[in-house]
Amino acid sequence: MIILGVDPGLTRCGVGVVEAGAYRRLSFIHVDVVRSDPHASQDLRLKTIYDGLCAKMDRFIPDVVSIERVFAQENRNTVLGTAQAAGMAMLAAAQRGIPVALHTPTEAKLAITGNGMAQKVQVERMVARILGLNTLPKPADAADALAQAICHALRPAGALQGGEREEHLTEAQRQWAEATQRAVKAQHRRNVDRGM
Amino acid sequence: MIILGVDPGLTRCGVGVVEAGAYRRLSFIHVDVVRSDPHASQDLRLKTIYDGLCAKMDRFIPDVVSIERVFAQENRNTVLGTAQAAGMAMLAAAQRGIPVALHTPTEAKLAITGNGMAQKVQVERMVARILGLNTLPKPADAADALAQAICHALRPAGALQGGEREEHLTEAQRQWAEATQRAVKAQHRRNVDRGM
Numbered sequence: 001m002i003i004l005g006v007d008p009g010l011t012r013c014g015v016g017v018v019e020a021g022a023y024r025r026l027s028f029i030h031v032d033v034v035r036s037d038p039h040a041s042q043d044l045r046l047k048t049i050y051d052g053l054c055a056k057m058d059r060f061i062p063d064v065v066s067i068e069r070v071f072a073q074e075n076r077n078t079v080l081g082t083a084q085a086a087g088m089a090m091l092a093a094a095q096r097g098i099p100v101a102l103h104t105p106t107e108a109k110l111a112i113t114g115n116g117m118a119q120k121v122q123v124e125r126m127v128a129r130i131l132g133l134n135t136l137p138k139p140a141d142a143a144d145a146l147a148q149a150i151c152h153a154l155r156p157a158g159a160l161q162g163g164e165r166e167e168h169l170t171e172a173q174r175q176w177a178e179a180t181q182r183a184v185k186a187q188h189r190r191n192v193d194r195g196m
Numbered sequence: 197m198i199i200l201g202v203d204p205g206l207t208r209c210g211v212g213v214v215e216a217g218a219y220r221r222l223s224f225i226h227v228d229v230v231r232s233d234p235h236a237s238q239d240l241r242l243k244t245i246y247d248g249l250c251a252k253m254d255r256f257i258p259d260v261v262s263i264e265r266v267f268a269q270e271n272r273n274t275v276l277g278t279a280q281a282a283g284m285a286m287l288a289a290a291q292r293g294i295p296v297a298l299h300t301p302t303e304a305k306l307a308i309t310g311n312g313m314a315q316k317v318q319v320e321r322m323v324a325r326i327l328g329l330n331t332l333p334k335p336a337d338a339a340d341a342l343a344q345a346i347c348h349a350l351r352p353a354g355a356l357q358g359g360e361r362e363e364h365l366t367e368a369q370r371q372w373a374e375a376t377q378r379a380v381k382a383q384h385r386r387n388v389d390r391g392m
Contacts, residue, residue, distance in 0.1 A: 021210075041296065043286035043289055046283050046286050046290065047287055050287055070276060079268050080279040081264060083280055083283075084280055084286075086280070088283065090242050090243075093239055094242065102238075119248065
């Protein structure tokens with residue numbers, strides 16, 4: 001199964017592609033950053049991001065597109081552009097009939113390091129180790145895109161997607177759901193503390 | 197000049213089309229609401245909105261697309277979907293080489309009623325009067341989309357777009373810029389008062 005991960009952004013939109021084989025073995029396929037000119041108008045920037053994401057999807061024909069979930073309480077200066085870039089990825093996937101999964105950064109950290117609060121560098125090191133890379137993927141957007149793709153492959157079977165109900169969970173699924181909820185609540189508390 | 201106004205939304209996206217003739221005479225051409233199923237997944241909903249907006253642009257071939265500007269401090273539950281719907285309109289316009297203008301609700305109220313703080317029903321009545329409609333346009337999203345289109349036609353010549361600098365303004369342009377700034381600041385104060 002080919003998974004294309006997206007770390008959405010208007011200036012830099014990370015794209016990471018991995019192949020998930022038997023026994024959850026993961027292989028690195030591609031990583032890149034689609035960029036748009038910060039001095040261009042918003043509509044042209046979105047078209048640049050959209051065109052770049054379409055080209056990646058047409059090149060790697062992913063079975064699923066895994067996009068980092070955007071929250072409204074994030075940085076007000078960039079959150080709308082980030083949400084719109086995520087929208088470009090969703091549209092490009094929907095036009096190709098490719099299913100879309102959304103995972104929070106906390107879910108990605110949890111799936112990759114076992115700790116939803118892991119530091120960025122810990123996640124980057126684990127991404128490199130899981131994929132057998134000799135160096136850490138750069139820039140951060142590229143690493144986050146790979147983390148999104150890996151997260152989708154390594155999440156517990158049947159892990160909840162947004163809006164799904166917590167019925168008939170296995171023990172592993174329940175632990176994942178609980179850990180995610182704890183981490184999301186802690187993130188929310190930090191945002192409130194910081195007046196966001 | 198054909199102006200297609202958009203009141204962006206994920207559940208209901210208003211579209212209003214007007215023709216601006218000589219002496220700023222405005223004619224009503226079309227009003228409609230593009231809807232998406234709230235129970236569908238986000239990616240399919242965005243594709244529905246995008247397809248609907250593309251169909252409107254291909255039918256009316258506007259010279260400009262005027263979209264209501266979205267602010268990050270708006271309702272957290274819907275702001276990301278609203279921003280993404282606006283992104284769909286921007287992409288559809290950019291793909292057709294149609295220039296995009298963004299106007300705040302305050303600018304629309306100011307251009308249409310002369311008062312950036314006008315009540316919704318005042319704006320709707322003026323929209324109907326300006327376009328010679330016998331009834332108020334419904335639903336609200338449709339009226340707001342027409343207001344966006346009218347706003348673009350009636351704005352002072354050379355009115356500032358976001359990011360433009362306030363140099364060499366005529367007196368009318370300066371008044372517009374000042375009134376807009378006052379209204380935006382007042383809106384911001386109300387948001388702060390309401391803890392948004």
